[in-house]
Every structure is written in C-alpha cells, then in structure tokens.
Amino acid sequence: MSDSHDIHHVHQAVRRYLIVFGALLVGTLLTVWASYVHFIHFHIGGAEINTNVVVALFIASVKAFLVAGYFMHLISERKMIYGILTATGFFFVGLMFLTIWAMHDYPMLTIK
Amino acid sequence: MNTACPATPRILLRKTNLDKPLWEKLFMDIPYIVKPREDTGLYNAKVGIWLFLASEVMLFGALFSSYILLRVGAAAGTWPHGLLNVALGTINTLVLICSSVTVVMSWASLKLGNFGRYRIYQSITLLCALTFLGIKSVEYHDKFNHYEVIQTDGRIVDGHLVERTKDFDLAKKTGAVTLLGHFVEKTEAGAHEATAKHAEHSNITIPVAQIKKMENYGPWHSTYLAIYFTLTGLHALHVFAGAAVIFVIWGPLAGLWKTDPARYTNRIEISGLFWHFVDLVWIFLFPVLYLL
Numbered sequence: 001m002s003d004s005h006d007i008h009h010v011h012q013a014v015r016r017y018l019i020v021f022g023a024l025l026v027g028t029l030l031t032v033w034a035s036y037v038h039f040i041h042f043h044i045g046g047a048e049i050n051t052n053v054v055v056a057l058f059i060a061s062v063k064a065f066l067v068a069g070y071f072m073h074l075i076s077e078r079k080m081i082y083g084i085l086t087a088t089g090f091f092f093v094g095l096m097f098l099t100i101w102a103m104h105d106y107p108m109l110t111i112k
Numbered sequence: 113m114n115t116a117c118p119a120t121p122r123i124l125l126r127k128t129n130l131d132k133p134l135w136e137k138l139f140m141d142i143p144y145i146v147k148p149r150e151d152t153g154l155y156n157a158k159v160g161i162w163l164f165l166a167s168e169v170m171l172f173g174a175l176f177s178s179y180i181l182l183r184v185g186a187a188a189g190t191w192p193h194g195l196l197n198v199a200l201g202t203i204n205t206l207v208l209i210c211s212s213v214t215v216v217m218s219w220a221s222l223k224l225g226n227f228g229r230y231r232i233y234q235s236i237t238l239l240c241a242l243t244f245l246g247i248k249s250v251e252y253h254d255k256f257n258h259y260e261v262i263q264t265d266g267r268i269v270d271g272h273l274v275e276r277t278k279d280f281d282l283a284k285k286t287g288a289v290t291l292l293g294h295f296v297e298k299t300e301a302g303a304h305e306a307t308a309k310h311a312e313h314s315n316i317t318i319p320v321a322q323i324k325k326m327e328n329y330g331p332w333h334s335t336y337l338a339i340y341f342t343l344t345g346l347h348a349l350h351v352f353a354g355a356a357v358i359f360v361i362w363g364p365l366a367g368l369w370k371t372d373p374a375r376y377t378n379r380i381e382i383s384g385l386f387w388h389f390v391d392l393v394w395i396f397l398f399p400v401l402y403l404l
Binding site: 006007010013014017018020021024025028029031035052057059060064067068071072078079080081084085088091092095098099102 | 154163215220224398
C-alpha cells in the first residue's frame, strides 16, 4: 500500500513517537517530583506568585506541546487546521481573561 | 469517486442507477472521505474532528476557568491539599501516555500495511483505557466511602466507613456507624489534612444519637470535590467514548481494511486525534487536581 518513500517517512515518525514517549514519561515524573519541592515564591507588583503552580503548568504545557505537536501531527499540519485552532485559541484566551477580570470581585491571590 | 461535486444534495439529485442498492447510490460517491480536497488539502473527516475538538477545548476551557475562579476565590488555607492519591493519579497519567503511544503506533502499523500489529497495539490501547477507568472508579469509591461526621459535642470524626448497624437511620436517630479513622482537632482544611497524615487510625463507633451531621466526600462535600468530580467525570466519559469508538473500529468495522484500507487508516487517525486530546486534557488535570 505504500511506496518506499512513505515507508521511510513512517519509520522516521515511529522513532519520533518513541522519543516523545520517553520525554512524556520523564515529564510526568518531573511534575510529581516538582510538586514536593518548595520553590521560593516571588512577587510581581505586590502580588505573591506561587512558583510551584508556575513550574507545574510549565511542565504540563511542554507535555501538551509534545502530544499535540507530534502525536496529533500539529507540527506539520495544513493551514486550515491552524486557522481553526487560532480561532479556538482566541476564544479560549478570552475565556481565561474573563476569569481574571472576575477575580476583581474576590480577594486577590489567596492561593497559599 | 467524484471529486468535483462536494455538495451532498447534488449527489442525491443525481440520476440514480437502478441496478445498485440504495445505500450504495446514496453514499458511494460522498467525496473526500479518503482523497484530500484541493482547496484545504484535507479529507473531510479530518476537518470535522478538528472542529469537534475545537468545541471540546471550549467545553473543558469553561470548566478549567471555573476551577480557577473557585480556587482563587476560596478563603486562604481552605483549599484542600493531599486529598487525592498521588500514586494512583501518577499511574493513570502513565497509563494514558502509554495508550497515546500505542494509538500512534497502531496508525503507523496500518501505514506500513501491518494489520496484525495494528490490532495488537489497539488491544493495548483498550487495556489502558480499561485500566484508567478501573483506577478512577477505585478512587471514586474511596471518596464515596470516606465520611466526615460532626458529633453533637462538636468533635469531628474523619474516616472510611466500616459498617452501619441494621437499625441505622439518621432521621429516626437510631443505630450506630463505625468508621476507620481519627478525631479531627480543627475544622479548617489545612489543619484537617495535617492531623489526618499523622493521626493513628482506629475503628470509632458513633451512635446516631450523637451525630449532628454526617457526609461523605462526594461532590456535595466542598467546591473542590464538586469541580474534581465534574472535571474528572467528564474526562472519564471521554475516555469511555474514545475507547468505545476504538473498539468498534478494531472489531466490528475491521472488514473495511480489506475493501478500503486507506479509509480504514483514516478512521484510526481520526479516532486517534480524539484519544490524544483526551490524554492532553489529563496532562493538565493531573497537576491541577492532584498536586497543586
């Protein structure tokens, strides 16, 4: 069903999948380890930032990039898919900003 | 296959060929089920699944923003930590990652024309899905079996249900309940967890007459558990649905591989995209609910 070029391409993809698999396993263990480390909290404009939350979300974002980029082939996808996702991202970010604006109704940054 | 006629109504209006069965007349010429469209470079199902996933992003996005609002709005020190089993959460994360790999490997196997290997990989995917749901149900069972009892003297007992007497009735104030747990010194969440970790657990029998309030750790117990059950419950439904689709393609619809292997491979790609999305959602759910 496939010519030699396609077969070579698939074999290359399989190697990438295995590398990403290893990276995801390491990322998961790193996430758990980082949750037990008490990172120093820092302040931005008088507000205390929980570094553990930042680290955990950063590792999760890297893992999500690996899954979306390589397993879902977003690294090399067509323009239309990027268009759909750009529109989705716009509304998703808007949704999160709604939450941030709503925080003005609550005591700010009560996460300890 | 007609690639110049993208509109389904035109197909339906086309002059029918009476020597073919009706379903064939209606569906055989649906364009772009395998071949990509000239303008998008994609076959239709791929556009469809990405549009669906876009709506899914907004669905989970709304719930994540609810989580943020609830957590940031909670009074300092009241948001529970350490209520969930991190070991089980970690295992479930690894299980989902394994399943994501087996899905892409199964797709690659079909691309290489190896149907047998595809089936093995997807069997592992299905096993992973069952394992994930099994572990999740163990976690849910643990929460529904975990009680907090406030006694009339103000003391609080926290523990897992061991047994209820046959005449146990909260409304009639009869009977007794036994929990495997400990007495909690304070009602605040922070102090509660600290004492829970170091407390010695033993069987504590409480007569119903001494119970002011008795509640398990279901979604009604706190806003944290409400959003936990909502997020993980919805996610578990997605795992179940994804596994069902993968199973149907793996088993009952496997005959398509012999008649139209390219279309069959595309189905694996589409179901795989959904499965990876489910994995992707869990990648964020795990730290947010279990670790932070």
